[in-house]
Amino acid sequence: MSAEITLSNDEILRYSRHLIMPEVGMEGQLKLKKASVLLVGTGGLGAPLGLYLTAAGIGRIGLVDFDVVDYTNLQRQVIHGTKDVGRPKIDSAIESMKDINPFVQLDRHEVALTSDNALEIIKDYDYVVDGTDNFPTRYLVNDACVLLNKPNIYGSVFRFEGQSTVFAYEGGPCYRCLYPEPPPPGLVPSCAEGGVLGILPGVIGLIQATETAKLILGVGKSLVGRLLLYDALEMKFRELKLRKNPECPVCGDHRTITKLIDYQEFCGIPQHAAEAAPVNTATEIEPKDVKAKQDRGDKFVLVDVREPHEYQIAKIPGSILIPVGDVAKRLGELNPDDEIVMHCKMGGRSAKACDVLRANGFTKVLNMTGGITKWSDTVDPTVPKY
Amino acid sequence: MARILIPTPLRQFAEKNDNVEVAGATVGEVLTALTTRFPDLKKNLYNDEGKLRSFVNVYLNDEDIRYTGKEATAVTDADTLSIVPSIAGGAHVG
Ligand SMILES: [Zn+2]
Numbered sequence: 088m089s090a091e092i093t094l095s096n097d098e099i100l101r102y103s104r105h106l107i108m109p110e111v112g113m114e115g116q117l118k119l120k121k122a123s124v125l126l127v128g129t130g131g132l133g134a135p136l137g138l139y140l141t142a143a144g145i146g147r148i149g150l151v152d153f154d155v156v157d158y159t160n161l162q163r164q165v166i167h168g169t170k171d172v173g174r175p176k177i178d179s180a181i182e183s184m185k186d187i188n189p190f191v192q193l194d195r196h197e198v199a200l201t202s203d204n205a206l207e208i209i210k211d212y213d214y215v216v217d218g219t220d221n222f223p224t225r226y227l228v229n230d231a232c233v234l235l236n237k238p239n240i241y242g243s244v245f246r247f248e249g250q251s252t253v254f255a256y257e258g259g260p261c262y263r264c265l266y267p268e269p270p271p272p273g274l275v276p277s278c279a280e281g282g283v284l285g286i287l288p289g290v291i292g293l294i295q296a297t298e299t300a301k302l303i304l305g306v307g308k309s310l311v312g313r314l315l316l317y318d319a320l321e322m323k324f325r326e327l328k329l330r331k332n333p334e335c336p337v338c339g340d341h342r343t344i345t346k347l348i349d350y351q352e353f354c355g356i357p358q359h360a361a362e363a364a365p366v367n368t369a370t371e372i373e374p375k376d377v378k379a380k381q382d383r384g385d386k387f388v389l390v391d392v393r394e395p396h397e398y399q400i401a402k403i404p405g406s407i408l409i410p411v412g413d414v415a416k417r418l419g420e421l422n423p424d425d426e427i428v429m430h431c432k433m434g435g436r437s438a439k440a441c442d443v444l445r446a447n448g449f450t451k452v453l454n455m456t457g458g459i460t461k462w463s464d465t466v467d468p469t470v471p472k473y
Numbered sequence: 474m475a476r477i478l479i480p481t482p483l484r485q486f487a488e489k490n491d492n493v494e495v496a497g498a499t500v501g502e503v504l505t506a507l508t509t510r511f512p513d514l515k516k517n518l519y520n521d522e523g524k525l526r527s528f529v530n531v532y533l534n535d536e537d538i539r540y541t542g543k544e545a546t547a548v549t550d551a552d553t554l555s556i557v558p559s560i561a562g563g564a565h566v567g
Binding site for chain 2: 222243244246247248266268270314326327329332412
């Protein structure tokens with residue numbers, strides 16, 4: 088028999104606004120204290136989740152993150168501060184949470200969640216909250232939760248819109264019931280279409296936190312079977328029915344997935360994508376070599392294929408702007424006899440734009456590797472990065 | 474004409490519209506009318522075999538069309554169709 092869990096007088100005072108509500112009360116507060124929650128990610132969603140679940144008095148919270156705080160995180164990841172830039176997120180998050188509530192046990196998992204460690208990590212928790220930002224980890228978290236029969240409290244955000252629901256609760260629908268497969272990488276919005284209102288993950292993360300607390304307390308009506316959609320611009324919430332798919336490969340009647348798989352491969356992401364092949368000088372050019380061409384006075388056209396609002400943030404002198412989506416329509420502005428160098432933010436969109444030109448008979452087309460970001464890193468640091 | 478709600482990631486392929494009204498007696502007809510009007514949407518909604526992509530869900534009001542008869546589901550002028558693609562969060566590529 089385990090030792091009985093009680094609240095100290097300090098904890099009673101701390102949780103008094105819970106204790107005086109009959110829906111929580113002493114019984115509910117003890118349920119929170121006995122509960123364990125695994126928080127996957129301490130980013131945009133994980134930040135408010137970590138702060139509020141800690142304040143609410145969850146007994147044990149595990150954190151999974153191996154990332155480092157950078158300046159672009161601070162617009163939304165409020166668990167980290169300016170002083171934390173460069174620190175591991177898990178250290179910064181634990182420091183903030185400990186300060187809010189020293190009565191919560193915080194477990195560190197400073198690793199990338201993978202098929203090799205997910206089951207081992209998740210099995211020790213009652214609830215899993217998905218605060219990840221990529222498809223491979225989302226499918227991994229889903230499958231691991233289904234296999235271990237752990238509720239998966241889900242949220243995701245994009246620009247001004249968010250989604251939330253509860254998956255895999257007592258045999259209910261899972262993420263694969265909703266979306267059997269991820270989009271191929273080519274159809275995932277690029278950095279041009281990305282971005283997120285910094286406040287939005289606060290709203291969605293706190294919906295996840297609310298659902299987590301309700302499940303623990305056993306009160307109210309949870310989001311099981313309902314997909315909640317939030318549109319910040321319209322300030323509207325909608326909900327859609329979420330059914331268990333009898334053909335779901337992981338939770339359906341004839342399941343084909345009975346153990347964790349390779350999620351990078353499943354999502355079509357090549358292994359070691361970061362260690363890409365060396366520069367192919369027939370199709371690619373380094374920013375420093377573009378600068379050398381400019382300095383020599385070589386005749387060539389530098390085309391920036393980003394969006395106008397990105398051009399306002401930073402641009403390379405001498406470039407002309409043709410957003411990637413307009414390249415096919417504006418071929419007439421370019422001369423197939425000219426040498427053309429194309430760039431974007433990181434090199435992805437400009438590679439597509441180069442393909443469009445080549446498909447239209449242009450032969451002297453080069454993609455500037457690494458985009459304006461690498462230009463800032465290797466040629467001109469006065470050009471801001473974003 | 475049924476109203477169809479276009480989610481943020483797909484608006485770039487629909488002349489930045491967030492909703493449009495299109496004619497059609499079934500979900501399939503409405504989606505065909507939509508992709509005829511905005512051809513760039515087609516490859517984002519359908520795969521090479523002409524089937525709706527598995528990361529794009531279509532709802533008739535609040536009901537997933539996979540459980541109501543898929544593209545054959547009847548549509549009336551009072552109905553709202555929603556396209557709801559999967560979104561991962563803050564990940565970015567390119
Ligand atoms: Zn399922």
